[in-house]
Amino acid sequence: MHKIGVIDIGSNSMRLVLVGLYDSLSFRIIDEIKETVRLGKDMDVDEQLHPYRIEKAIEVLSFFKKVCSASGIDTIVAVATEAVRKASNQKKFIDRVFNETGIKIRILSGFEEAYYDYFAIVNSMDIKEGLVMDIGGKSTELIWIKDRNIKEAISLPIGAINLTEKFSLDKSMDAPNIEALNSFIKENLRTVPWLKNIIGLPLIGVGGTFRNIGKINKKRLNYPLDHSHNFHMDSHEITEIYNLIKDKSPSEIKKVKGLSKDRADIFFGALTAVNNVVEFCSISEVCVSGNGLREGIIYEHVLGGKKPVEDVLDFSLNNMINYYRLNKEHSNQVWNIAASLFYQLKPVHQIKISSNKILKTASLLHDCGIHISYYHHEKHSFYIILNSPIRGLTHREQLIAAYVSAFHRKDEFTINNYTHKKLLSQEDLLLIKKLGVILRISESLDKSMNGNVEELQCIIEKDKVKIKISSIFSPNMEIEDAMSAASIFNKLFDRKLIIE
Amino acid sequence: MHKIGVIDIGSNSMRLVLVGLYDSLSFRIIDEIKETVRLGKDMDVDEQLHPYRIEKAIEVLSFFKKVCSASGIDTIVAVATEAVRKASNQKKFIDRVFNETGIKIRILSGFEEAYYDYFAIVNSMDIKEGLVMDIGGKSTELIWIKDRNIKEAISLPIGAINLTEKFSLDKSMDAPNIEALNSFIKENLRTVPWLKNIIGLPLIGVGGTFRNIGKINKKRLNYPLDHSHNFHMDSHEITEIYNLIKDKSPSEIKKVKGLSKDRADIFFGALTAVNNVVEFCSISEVCVSGNGLREGIIYEHVLGGKKPVEDVLDFSLNNMINYYRLNKEHSNQVWNIAASLFYQLKPVHQIKISSNKILKTASLLHDCGIHISYYHHEKHSFYIILNSPIRGLTHREQLIAAYVSAFHRKDEFTINNYTHKKLLSQEDLLLIKKLGVILRISESLDKSMNGNVEELQCIIEKDKVKIKISSIFSPNMEIEDAMSAASIFNKLFDRKLIIE
Known part of the structure; x- marks a missing residue:
């Protein structure tokens, strides 16, 4: 290492x-x-x-x-x-x-700073277009990402510290003061011609101000995950937080839940800047990036250059597979089988194709929990998948992937703590079970871990699903194991499962 | 590997x-x-x-x-x-x-079988003396462990399968049948002369029967941990489970919560054997061992011979430190500082010296959560310490060590899910906080991870505790960090913390 x-x-x-x-x-x-x-x-x-x-x-x-x-x-x-x-x-x-x-x-020049923000984001978020805003102590970088490239970038001399100093916000936050602050920020934004061309994009927020906005919002909503990276908010939530802080005295601001004490005195100016950008560009939603300048530098080292990864999720999953020393052949074979079942059984499960990312994550990482302990490893896989820095998934997708993985060895798995409306809907619970049973059958079909199953064909009939297998050796042990999922399969898809 | x-x-x-x-x-x-x-x-x-x-x-x-x-x-x-x-x-x-x-x-001969059971247990449980019972399908091994050696061992021809077959227990469990079963088992036990000499020892149970007894008991008690190894039961709990099963029909037995379906038909005979041993030897408590024959063979391979490890906990912690590639110097230094504070501050914290095992575990492993994700790693350390195969601690000690570790970066950590009376008492909550603050100060005092602090001396006064540090370089950064724990220290020990 x-x-x-x-x-x-x-x-x-x-x-x-x-x-x-x-x-x-x-x-x-x-x-x-x-x-x-x-x-x-x-x-x-x-x-x-x-x-x-x-x-x-x-x-x-x-x-x-x-x-x-x-x-x-x-x-x-x-x-x-x-x-x-x-x-x-x-x-x-x-x-x-x-x-x-x-x-x-x-x-670093302002442009280099913006570049590393861009590079961190393009390698850690599944995003094609968006406006990045990185508020530091003395400057703000704005970067327009289009087709995963930098289209425009600028560094403005507005930051958490100089806004606070210029408008003495740590002393007084009376109305004329706030008005002057807002005008100053707007003035700065108006100097950027290309900002007018981007309406309705998502805003990707980098830096402590955004992480703190995210934390405050999580506390307000009792959001059950700690993850700061890729936390999504509606733009009206920014306005709500702005209004919440605006009416407080400096000493009251210190007590706001979620806000770090060593940032409280310089928070309001930066928050006002965010609120102005949201309004100015009619931002659709705000997404917190836990990755910025430092991670951009790290990615440059890891990738050995300035070319971003092709697929954020694949890169991240590969990182996990190596890190946890998983059996690559088995992981890939389980995913191949799961993918084949997922696409062929589409008429039966009726899950959107975009959920294949979830199934891929759960399939490739289903055994990572063994790293903590072999016994009850499905539970540990749940924990690891949920809490690892997997990039390219939303929090919801990551949580569902964790649950799907947990189901690979269990008929039931308690879904408590995480039933937050920002994360899971009632349909998602059904989605978890459906993908879970597909993963379970797939895992069974590589029980000997030697890639025995070469191909499979699903024949869907009114009252049954027949999975026909071609294999190198006799697939008896694999089929016997897979059939333990038959009763759940029947219940979920209202069809008898036959494997031969 | x-x-x-x-x-x-x-x-x-x-x-x-x-x-x-x-x-x-x-x-x-x-x-x-x-x-x-x-x-x-x-x-x-x-x-x-x-x-x-x-x-x-x-x-x-x-x-x-x-x-x-x-x-x-x-x-x-x-x-x-x-x-x-x-x-x-x-x-x-x-x-x-x-x-x-x-x-x-x-x-394997009967003796070899007994030997591997012994070897698995002596390397995975902190036990000096006890009676081991391993019920297989066709035989039961009884092993008297004294001073961590085999004192006596015998293999009896009673097992889950042959008791079931001999007394047709899968067909009928009427009273005369059960009486004959009990007599037969007692007769067998009476043939073992040394069994009379061991009264009041703990019984260590190996094999599926014991694991299932443990699972049934956990379900009855809503025990919140999955761990099968080292689960302790009072002997009356065995009698209760025996009475619970005795009055059921074979089909009702299948529905008992915690009992595996593929063991239900051969469970009662083996359970009766356990119940008889508990009575015959006036067993004090029953402890499930998740380790037996297979683990004995594994330990022989790992240790390269038949000499058991000197200290079960130390061996296990070393296993964890290597496995998670932890920074050994930092881990050891934090434990050295924590041990020094623990012993010197005894008059202040008044914790039993035997709790040093808990502090050792939490100190050496406090950073293991970084393996899952650096962010919120205290939470992940909690999860890993709680769910890893750490040997030489009771479940209670393991759980407390996990909490102490979690406290190393937090003022508060929610203690939910695990407040079971078999695990945590009200005093334990205080114990967690006290050990937590000791660990937190210790970790801070090796913040630069270079073993800067060479020695420390605690001076206890009526209203304050002064920690005097000798260090290689200036310890300013370390002290500044450690002082962030001052207010909790003051609250817990009713004394002002001074570090110089």
Whole structure:
């Protein structure tokens, strides 16, 4: 295993992310440390990084360096954004960091910053077109993604820290103040000509402001999943949260559930910026990206270049299969059989073809729970599939895939905790059972794990479904095992199951 | 990774267990297949394995062989017990199996069978003395373990299948029948002179009968954990289950919750045998062992000999640390700091010294959840610690260790689902918080993961606890992080925390 450390010197916080790179393009975040240094604060007088904050930054970077050494990191990539980019004492700072810690800081241009956001998103979300907004401490990147490429990108000098400072939002949030803030943001948006051409796209939000908006919304809704990446919200939910915060005093804002205490004082300005973009571009829905600049750099390392992955889900599933050292032949064979059954039995199950992503995930990963314990591994597969960084699925799809996988060895599996209306509908419960029985039969048909079944043909009749198998060896053991799913099959599809 | 396959040709079922052996004595069960062949059935006329069952056995063994090949198994160990041991057509059977599948069967003597049970238990349970009972299809092994050695062992010809056949229990369970059954079992027990010398020991139960008794009891009690290994029952619970089953017809027995359908018809005879041993030896409590013959063979392979591990928990934790590729230096350093705080702060926390096992487990494994996802990894550590095959802890200790680990990054962690009276008391909730805060401070004090803290000394005063640290580098970052636990510390121990 090869390990890299990515250091992100932002205007608000400084972060170290440690990443383990395994074989075959598989990687995992193994540690992350965040320190809220606010390097971009108190720069308004002379555009200099403040001496006190420089000291703090160097202390933090020395600490990061120690963590990297202790963790066996081979490569450190350190990047800095708006605060250092704009600082008149930039060179002095960079030289001192290098002399005292050995860390070489690369200053990213606004475009590079936008590019890494784009690269993180295009590799971790199944999205063709959207507007990305990354609000940092001192700047906001706006990126228009079209056909999985950057169509336009711009960096605007509005950020959580400078909006707060400019409008003294940590002191007073009275009406004229808020009005001035809104006008300032709108003015900035109006300077971007291409923004007018994108109406009704989804907004993909990067950075702490969006993660916090997501957390606040989850608390409001009692949303049962922790996942921050790919959390979807209706645009009216943004307006609701904006109105909720707007009427609070700074001390009340600190108490809002879901909002980090060390962000509370600079949250409102950034939230206002989001609300303005939502209105300005008639955004259809807002999606939180847990991945941004740092992950963009990680993907560049993992992929060895700037070409994004072809299929986000496939790449992610491959990452999981390698990471959990799953039996690839068996996983693929189960998915091949499941896919064949899924397409051939369409008239019987009447599930939308787009659900094949769910079945694929559940089929390829059905055995990952063995990693925790062989016994009751269907339960552990559920847990792992639900909580792993699988990319290219919505939360709903990921949850259903976890349930389908759990059903591969059980007739019943309790669906409690997760019956939230944002996640599962009544029809989804039926979908889980239907895909579950298909997976169960498929798994049985590779019980010997040697790819015995070469082909299968489904003959659908009014009262029965006949599955005809061609196999290398006698498929008796496989069929016997598959037939244990017969009674559930009959109940779900109102047809007798015959396998021969 | 090296893989072995263990095939266990029992009188009731045949099983294949696939085991992955990793570096440093770390291993995991990666697959298990069970087929209920009942090789020991219908042998009463001429002590011959029945032709129909031989055919079935060969079909199953060919299938096992295919699974082994497909899974990359290097070594197959196949053993047979009572049915084959006693069969007059033994040689013919063994030769045929070898010719048709290439599998070489080793026939275990009664003593060897007992030995492997012993070896599985002594390596997977923290027990000094006890009576082991392994009920198979055709025989029962009784083993007296004293000071972690075999003191006595015997194989009796009473098993689930032959008791059922001898007393036609699958047909009728009327009173005279049951009386005869009880007398027969007692007669057998009376032939074992040393059984009279062991009064009041715990009974450790091996085999499907015990696992099913455990499952039935869990269902009755709504026990929230799935773990079969190391499930403890009071001896009166055995009597209750015996009385529950005794009054049922064979078809009613099939419906008992927790009892496997393919064991229902041979369950009552074996249950009666257990009940008799419990009475005969005034057993104090009954503990289900999920490990037996097969695991004994696996431990022999893993340990490369017949010497049991010195410390069951340490061996198991080491297995986990290797398996999850945890940072050993960091894990050990956190445990060293935690142990030092635990012993020095005894007058303040007043926790029994025996709870150090819990703290050790939580400290060494606190980061294992990162394996699932870095984000919210304290929650995943909880799940992994709770559901992993950690040996040498009771279920209660394992559950508390999981919670303590979860607390290492959180002020609050919901304790729902698991507040069963067999598992957690009200005092345990306080114990979790106290150990949790000790772990949290310890983890912070190795935040840079480089073993910075060399020594610490606790000075306890009436209203404060001062922790004095000697370190290699400046410990500022570590102390700052540790102090985030100050307010919980103050609340729990009614003393101000000072670290310097």
